Amino acid sequence: MRTLLTSAQMRSADQFTIANKPIASIDLMEKAARAFVQCFLRDEFDATKSVAIFCGKGNNGGDGLAIAHLLMANGYENIKVYIVNFSKKQSDDFTINLQRIDESRCKKVVINQPSDLKSLKADLVIDAILGSGLDKALTGDYEELVQFINKQHKKVYAVDVPTGFFSEGKLPEVYNGIKAYKTISFQRPKINFFFPESAAATEKFEVVEIELNELFIQKQEADFYLTDESDIQKKLQPRKLFSHKGTYGHALIIAGNTDTMGAALLSSMACLHTGAGLTTACIPQSGLIALNTSLPEVMALPRDEYTRIENPKKYQAIAIGPGLGTNPENEKLLESLILANQPLVIDADALNILGERPDLIDKLVPNTILTPHVKEFDRLFGEHDSWWDRVQSAKEKAKRLKIVIVLKNQYIFICLPTGKVLINLTGHPAMAQGGMGDILTGIIAGFVAQRYSATDAAILACYIHGKAGDHLAQEQFVVTASHLSARISKEIKVLISI
Structure with missing residues (x-):
């Protein structure tokens, strides 16, 4: 039986892998981005399509920046990265990948407030705004931005988890997060993907292997398990x-x-x-x-x-x-x-x-x-x-x-x-x-x-x-x-x- 972890336990698995593989956190992020892109390309092999990638300033956004770089390497020419600048903090790995984007030919737009985004003309959207660990409904600028994206009725791929979706725990009565076509999740599905309420957040999900330490994951105390x-x-x-x-x-x-x-x-x-x-x-x-x-x-x-x-x-x-x-x-x-x-x-x-x-x-x-x-x-x-x-x-x-x-x-x-x-x-x-x-x-x-x-x-x-x-x-x-x-x-x- 495969152990299903909470978002906090998955972060611990990340840290354990980084410390004991050993692997640098930026390299683990790159591995996750590659796994995402391989999965994405099986669905979206037409490189002429335009792609908008929304990146928050944490590690989920760092994943999004790495994904942008890899999609360009796979022939996607029309990619635009939207930096969601609603927080003063940014992760170290996000900073490294942002510098790589700045040094590339990828188009970049900084969104300081939702009203900065007047239109969205992309064929596809990749959501890398907020990752797992959220336990409160979206409010303020994040809610406004997400509602704008949803109203465009684009085909959305979420990185690991749709922005605004809780990985575990009771979901809000009214979901106000990203409505994804597909979520590509890392190493393990989120516990809440198996509950009917998740249909409001993602039509489907797929899990990709990023080589986290399986022995560590299987030893964690858990309430939920998958039968294989x-x-x-x-x-x-x-x-x-x-x-x-x-x-x-x-x-x-x-x-x-x-x-x-x-x-x-x-x-x-x-x-x-x-x-x-x-x-x-x-x-x-x-x-x-x-x-x-x-x-x-x-x-x-x-x-x-x-x-x-x-x-x-x-x-x-x-x-x-x-x-x-x-x-x-x-x-x-x-x-x-x-x-x-x-x-x-x-x-x-x-x-x-x-x-x-x-x-x-x-x-x-x-x-x-x-x-x-x-x-x-x-x-x-x-x-x-x-x-x-x-x-x-x-x-x-x-x-x-x-x-x-x-x-x-x-x-x-x-x-x-x-x-x-x-x-x-x-x-x-x-x-x-x-x-x-x-x-x-x-x-x-x-x-x-x-x-x-x-x-x-x-x-x-x-x-x-x-x-x-x-x-x-x-x-x-x-x-x-x-x-x-x-x-x-x-x-x-x-x-x-x-």
Whole structure:
């Protein structure tokens, strides 16, 4: 897992690298500028375009000056550097790079106040005004300048972080910083890039390597981590000779209702393709024909208003909720399973029942897995006005209750009993279809049935669920839940074989 650092920790990583590589700070800045330019040129290879580079007087502005010099060396002729002279202070490395610009043929304009900028005719803008570390909304001259740039509706590339964007922490309700097309970030993405509010600041981001000391970075105490393919490969276990269906466990999927049998079928299908040795679907009597027709491998446990799971311990995994309904009978069923001291995978309507029964939340067994989307999470734990606060709540609840919370969004936040938050990077907007949550629940149950820990089951399921969607999205505009389910086993096979 890759450690995600705060802006202060990233500055420490810079200083450690400078001291121990060793490398001069101006040379590290040059390395960062080269990495930025290489990334930029992959997108913007037309050197006839005009580029305006806005540089503050700190190290972010120093990066911008170095970028200007390198773009000229790569054939860009029409470059203009705007020095944002709103502060008396300037960094040493900015001063060195400014002298290099003065000695070059690059055009330079000094902006002492926003009104100095009358027009902006460039095709592209590079934002190097303010770097990371900001924790207050822009005001005064900086706000006025940024609003002027935004109103020009130019294609903006931000250096490391858009001016006005917080690298971590709660973002302001109204974002008033640079609206970038793309942010090119150094060594690690900023934590806040993974929160939905970041869409107001940057349409996309890319991370470039600048050879900071990785051992130092990985040793830092952190709350947030990124899961990588190598992590998944280490956790997945190949099937061994002489194993049998009992080896891979028995999963019970309690799902579906008269009008929502699709949810039960999707969850059961995903559990099956993930590799549970036996899968039983606890469904309404009315769904038996659909189940037997579409999933003959899945056993049925007909559910009625009197259903109780007589021996829950016989199942290695029990998932409950997709398409279930929130009637009193299902509430009693959920309560009986919680009181049976069995870890569960709880999704959808079972989460909504918990939201109405907060007394049951405190009775959840350690290693229970909750899989809420944003509305379900807020029903469980109260309204939140920002994703930062929501994730902090999930982190606290997971630690206190000793459970795993899989908080779903474009990037899934897997909140562990240890207090760590793992961010899953796989997944594609093409997956924005009904039934995807049902599939994820089935995959988690499938891994739990195979006796993976709750933490590993959640990590594996989120990664494989998203990876299957990523691959299908290369061929399809929209990825359906049924298509994705059929891809699960292939993804596992590829990951184990690598």
